[in-house]
Amino acid sequence: MPVDQGHLTGARVYEQGIAVIGLGYIGLPTCAAIAAHRIGVVGVDVNPRTVDAINRGEAPIVEPDLDQAVEGAVASGFLRASTEVPEADVFLLAVPTPFADGHKPDLSFVEAATHSIAPRLRGGEVVILESTSPPGTTRRISEWLSELRPDLTFPHQSDTPDVHLAHCPERVLPGRIMIEIVANDRVVGGLTPSCAEAAAELYRVFCKGEIVLTDATTAEMVKLTENAFRDVNIAFANELANVCGVLDLNVWEVISHANRHPRVNILSPGPGVGGHCIAVDPWFIVAAAPDQSKLIQTARSINDDRPMAVVQNVIDATSGLAAPVVACLGLAFKADIDDLRESPARQVVKSLAQVEGLQVLAVEPHVEELPDDLAALENVELSSAESALERADVVVLLVDHTSFRSIPASALGNRPVIDTRGLWR
Numbered sequence: 544m545p546v547d548q549g550h551l552t553g554a555r556v557y558e559q560g561i562a563v564i565g566l567g568y569i570g571l572p573t574c575a576a577i578a579a580h581r582i583g584v585v586g587v588d589v590n591p592r593t594v595d596a597i598n599r600g601e602a603p604i605v606e607p608d609l610d611q612a613v614e615g616a617v618a619s620g621f622l623r624a625s626t627e628v629p630e631a632d633v634f635l636l637a638v639p640t641p642f643a644d645g646h647k648p649d650l651s652f653v654e655a656a657t658h659s660i661a662p663r664l665r666g667g668e669v670v671i672l673e674s675t676s677p678p679g680t681t682r683r684i685s686e687w688l689s690e691l692r693p694d695l696t697f698p699h700q701s702d703t704p705d706v707h708l709a710h711c712p713e714r715v716l717p718g719r720i721m722i723e724i725v726a727n728d729r730v731v732g733g734l735t736p737s738c739a740e741a742a743a744e745l746y747r748v749f750c751k752g753e754i755v756l757t758d759a760t761t762a763e764m765v766k767l768t769e770n771a772f773r774d775v776n777i778a779f780a781n782e783l784a785n786v787c788g789v790l791d792l793n794v795w796e797v798i799s800h801a802n803r804h805p806r807v808n809i810l811s812p813g814p815g816v817g818g819h820c821i822a823v824d825p826w827f828i829v830a831a832a833p834d835q836s837k838l839i840q841t842a843r844s845i846n847d848d849r850p851m852a853v854v855q856n857v858i859d860a861t862s863g864l865a866a867p868v869v870a871c872l873g874l875a876f877k878a879d880i881d882d883l884r885e886s887p888a889r890q891v892v893k894s895l896a897q898v899e900g901l902q903v904l905a906v907e908p909h910v911e912e913l914p915d916d917l918a919a920l921e922n923v924e925l926s927s928a929e930s931a932l933e934r935a936d937v938v939v940l941l942v943d944h945t946s947f948r949s950i951p952a953s954a955l956g957n958r959p960v961i962d963t964r965g966l967w968r
């Protein structure tokens with residue numbers, strides 16, 4: 544791998560370069576951020592289409608400024624992608640950590656990634672887990688590696704191991720990844736203090752934020768805490784929306800006035816919590832300490848109940864209409880992105896389509912076609928905002944995309960409007 548020795552004067556020289564395992568929303572931007580500092584990076588993914596696209600200089604996912612960063616990194620020769628794990632100085636794992644049945648953490652991708660790097664270790668490497676993980680995962684990787692490579696020592700066995708291991712949780716916000724990957728502070732938790740220090744060296748190359756060192760389990764818990772905090776805060780906002788509904792008050796006005804207090808900062812109610820992180824990670828805390836995490840569990844169920852509450856509001860608003868037409872504005876899991884996975888808006892549309900005689904006009908300016916599960920439904924149609932607003936009996940705003948902000952009140956008319964995001968409050 545190419546290395547710009549001069550640039551790294553005074554810092555560790557990564558002669559073998561960096562291998563990033565998993566080229567999704569975290570792995571690929573991280574590759575580009577490191578390669579921009581003229582350190583050789585090989586991005587590894589099991590999907591050959593992802594690998595081919597990156598080697599053509601294209602980003603296979605949509606994220607502001609990522610395309611350009613990948614194109615530049617590949618053209619400069621500092622980034623290439625492969626389905627094979629190379630030898631490297633640092634192995635950075637950025638694979639998914641979903642939950643399995645019963646909301647139990649599924650570590651199968653982390654385990655597979657660990658197996659894939661084990662044969663490449665020679666001693667002297669740093670292995671960094673970036674995937675959001677339940678407490679104890681970094682230590683488990685160390686144990687797995689020692690089973691796979693009994694010829695080497697790992698940090699759960701020795702304070703001076705052959706291979707260093709640390710957790711540095713990703714904390715970038717989709718939509719702002721290329722900014723936050725550089726600007727955010729990072730928490731680096733080592734299985735030993737020297738593991739933390741060895742991993743921190745890499746982040747000092749491309750992060751402008753502060754690098755805070757701790758132990759691995761604390762770092763794991765820090766990340767889960769961040770996302771559980773956001774989930775609980777959103778659940779509080781959603782509970783206020785439920786309360787204000789009963790009291791016939793405008794929840795947006797209540798929250799906005801309350802937030803003028805210098806120590807109050809309530810997030811926004813909505814149709815539910817989507818994405819791959821906030822609705823998942825709190826369960827890792829619950830799995831680790833179920834009896835001590837009642838608030839976190841309650842928050843999860845308040846947020847999970849939201850999509851069906853929206854569906855009920857629509858059913859109420861269409862009662863009396865023989866063949867109601869409902870415009871659903873937005874399918875993405877949040878504003879101004881094209882990611883429809885784990886989206887409460889999509890869940891609302893799917894459930895509405897089960898209602899006898901109801902026709903859904905789905906408006907999503909960020910996609911060209913409906914996802915397969917919605918396309919298979921006869922009474923769901925992808926529509927432009929103009930056409931949906933012309934034809935609908937009821938309008939439901941599900942995602943606060945910027946383009947919906949400019950829809951004038953006159954276009955909404957006198958029909959029922961269910962604004963789940965408070966965009967037109």
Ligand code: SAJ
Nearest residue numbers: 714715716769770773810811813816817818820821876877
């Ligand atoms: N949402 C609300 N009300 C709000 C804010 C969000 O209903 O006031 C909803 C969104 O519409 C969306 C869901 O919550 O459906 C999650 O969106 P988000 O913007 O809160 O978070 P993510 O999942 O895009 O990214 C989060 C971030 N975590 C925190 O802000 C603590 C990000 O920094 C993490 O890196 C990311 O999870 C992750 O990968 O863990």
